[in-house]
Amino acid sequence: MGFDAQSQALPGVRALQPYQPGKPVSELQRELGLEQVIKLASNENPLGCSPQVQQALQPCLSTLAIYPDGAGFELRAALAQHHGLALEQVTLGNGSNDLLEIIAHTFLAHEHAAIVAQYAFAIYGLVVRAIGAELVVVPARDYGHDLVGMAAAITAQTRILFIANPNNPTGSCLSQAQLRTFMRTLPEHVVVVLDEAYLEYAEEGGVDAAAWLAEFPALIICRTFSKAYGLAALRIGYALSSPAIADLLNRVRQPFNVSTLGLVAARAALADQDFVARSRQVNAAGKAQLQRGLQNLGLKVLPSQGNFLCVDLARPAQAVYTALLARGVIVRPLAGYDLPQHLRISVGLEAENDLCLRALAEVLA
Numbered sequence: 367m368g369f370d371a372q373s374q375a376l377p378g379v380r381a382l383q384p385y386q387p388g389k390p391v392s393e394l395q396r397e398l399g400l401e402q403v404i405k406l407a408s409n410e411n412p413l414g415c416s417p418q419v420q421q422a423l424q425p426c427l428s429t430l431a432i433y434p435d436g437a438g439f440e441l442r443a444a445l446a447q448h449h450g451l452a453l454e455q456v457t458l459g460n461g462s463n464d465l466l467e468i469i470a471h472t473f474l475a476h477e478h479a480a481i482v483a484q485y486a487f488a489i490y491g492l493v494v495r496a497i498g499a500e501l502v503v504v505p506a507r508d509y510g511h512d513l514v515g516m517a518a519a520i521t522a523q524t525r526i527l528f529i530a531n532p533n534n535p536t537g538s539c540l541s542q543a544q545l546r547t548f549m550r551t552l553p554e555h556v557v558v559v560l561d562e563a564y565l566e567y568a569e570e571g572g573v574d575a576a577a578w579l580a581e582f583p584a585l586i587i588c589r590t591f592s593k594a595y596g597l598a599a600l601r602i603g604y605a606l607s608s609p610a611i612a613d614l615l616n617r618v619r620q621p622f623n624v625s626t627l628g629l630v631a632a633r634a635a636l637a638d639q640d641f642v643a644r645s646r647q648v649n650a651a652g653k654a655q656l657q658r659g660l661q662n663l664g665l666k667v668l669p670s671q672g673n674f675l676c677v678d679l680a681r682p683a684q685a686v687y688t689a690l691l692a693r694g695v696i697v698r699p700l701a702g703y704d705l706p707q708h709l710r711i712s713v714g715l716e717a718e719n720d721l722c723l724r725a726l727a728e729v730l731a
């Protein structure tokens with residue numbers, strides 16, 4: 367018979383649906399022999415990253431044989447200062463996805479449950495189910511989080527409640543006032559993970575971490591350098607929490623989960639807030655351009671506070687997605703999110719948005 371991997375694996379792992387990342391540009395070029403390909407599929411920063419990052423990385427290239435600083439001291443100190451927190455409140459991750467997994471392993475066993483909203487970021491479900499814990503999915507309200515429903519779903523088994531604000535892939539965003547009211551109603555045994563991957567693009571910005579952590583001891587705020595900071599390739603994110611929670615997360619964290627290049631790049635990127643401001647401006651203009659273009663095509667666009675738009679095609683989206691690929695435009699189909707008629711389009715540079723809109727007009731004609 368040999369080894370049967372399926373039957374040996376944990377039931378929760380067997381039931382997982384693999385995460386579907388945006389198609390890489392090189393893959394589409396290989397498959398279709400296309401030269402010009404634009405990717406508006408992974409909410410990456412079309413401006414790249416701060417030029418100061420490349421400069422800071424140069425000296426690192428001669429130290430590649432040396433393990434990184436496992437404590438990430440300098441970056442954590444810079445982040446602590448940036449947020450008005452103590453260094454002991456910062457935990458680094460190999461992307462914020464790594465932190466989501468670390469948090470799940472810190473608080474969840476198979477007899478526990480975690481709560482997410484329908485259409486919330488898919489990684490929450492993956493990390494919860496891989497452990498074998500129960501995933502409670504609360505129906506969305508206007509494609510966003512129904513906080514009343516989520517609070518009502520809490521039981522004695524609940525250990526974590528995930529909120530993406532703004533949410534990916536729908537772009538919905540709760541106001542800080544709504545969130546604060548909600549937080550004040552929660553029982554003490556539930557950790558709230560507030561994932562602010564897109565906070566730089568949101569109208570209100572992110573929450574004031576120092577004030578919120580002082581008021582809510584079970585809160586963990588996750589942030590990333592993958593989006594507005596433009597460092598997705600280097601895999602670096604961080605969690606802000608009480609020192610007590612950070613101490614636990616750091617026990618679960620792999621000691622060298624963040625590379626030297628990631629540590630150095632993030633510090634340089636954090637120091638260049640002008641670049642972040644420019645990214646926000648370019649995104650606002652590009653988002654308005656895309657929104658207008660999509661509406662001119664007669665399509666419904668969900669309000670988005672991120673760097674992407676979720677558009678309702680009112681027809682099966684898979685064929686449209688494939689036809690766009692043939693024209694060298696990569697976007698993101700959302701069937702995996704139970705949104706088979708929607709596409710998510712990341713905001714690109716003006717020319718990219720224009721190309722995408724023209725390709726879409728052709729496909730829909």
Ligand SMILES: *Cc1c(COP(=O)(O)O)cnc(C)c1O
Binds near residue numbers: 462463464534593603
């Ligand atoms: C992109 C994204 C992240 C960030 O992932 P990284 O692992 O930091 O690259 C986290 N949460 C949401 C909702 C995202 O869309």
